[in-house]
Amino acid sequence: MIPTITVFEWVPDFARGYVRDMRARWAFEETGQDYAVDVIDFDRVKSPAHRRFQPFGQVPSYRDDAVEIFESGAIALHIARAAPGLLPADPAGQARAEQWVIAALNSVEPYVMQLAVVDIFEADRAWSAERRPKVIEDIRGRLVDLSAALGDKDWLDNSFTVGDLTMVCVLRGLHDSRLLEEFPNLAAYVARGEARPAYARALAAHLADFAAEPVAA
Structure with a gap:
């Protein structure tokens, strides 16, 4: 499977651009790796199914064919190790x-x-x-x-x-x-x-994935 990260479908305006999936997105863009997003809401992020991958009920989590991990720093490091661009050779x-x-x-x-x-x-x-x-x-x-x-x-x-x-x-x-x-x-x-440029691409993708603010029932 293509590397996939979980991201929120909506956050308040003050949080846009600052949610930690930005770190994974930017790392993907810097290294030229394709990735997909699994867009989830606040209910799903706290669900037992999501907590199997992210025990604290947060985003992002990361999955590919071999790895399932969470924490933005661990994800960024994993992405950096998978392709050149973010780690020195020595x-x-x-x-x-x-x-x-x-x-x-x-x-x-x-x-x-x-x-x-x-x-x-x-x-x-x-x-x-x-x-x-x-x-x-x-x-x-x-x-x-x-x-x-x-x-x-x-x-x-x-x-x-x-x-x-x-x-x-x-x-x-x-x-x-x-x-x-x-x-x-x-x-x-x-x-x-x-x-x-990689940061700009990551930010644009991050903002584009947000749905309109949920309407109260």
């Missing part, structure tokens, strides 16, 4: 690319997601406003370190890799906060990622 370069995937997901994204919690998902909670300054402080700390690691390079290593793809996707979650503007090299880094 083992050391591959290891560095993989480390940046893990760094994006473990050392940066949890901080970015805390901002989404206080600003969107739990903005109505009494503690959110009090918590927000500490969330911003923690994100800045991570961005200081990442900015120093990037320096004046175009990419985190010698060329664009799956590590950059994952990191750019994570940092895009800060667009509305304007925090990236405090770090010109990181803002330019994200802009370079978004300017890649």
Whole structure:
């Protein structure tokens, strides 16, 4: 079977362009691999049938003739290993690319997601406003370190890799906060990622798959 990922049929406007199937789509586009999408709704994503492939009831999950996996980082790495384009040829370069995937997901994204919690998902909670300054402080700390690691390079290593793809996707979650503007090299880094033709194709496909907002019964 052609590699297939699960994607949502609809998400709110604020989430469009940020759902994690974007990471898989972008990886497919960068490596020139064909893929299919299994478009599902919120009921199906939590169903026992879907949880057989994604035990936490999320998207994306991935299936091909040999592999069934979940988690966007694992999926992006699997895609990167299947065809040239996102991993260096040498083992050391591959290891560095993989480390940046893990760094994006473990050392940066949890901080970015805390901002989404206080600003969107739990903005109505009494503690959110009090918590927000500490969330911003923690994100800045991570961005200081990442900015120093990037320096004046175009990419985190010698060329664009799956590590950059994952990191750019994570940092895009800060667009509305304007925090990236405090770090010109990181803002330019994200802009370079978004300017890649493969990213544009992935985003267009991601947006095109959304159905109209469901009508309440």
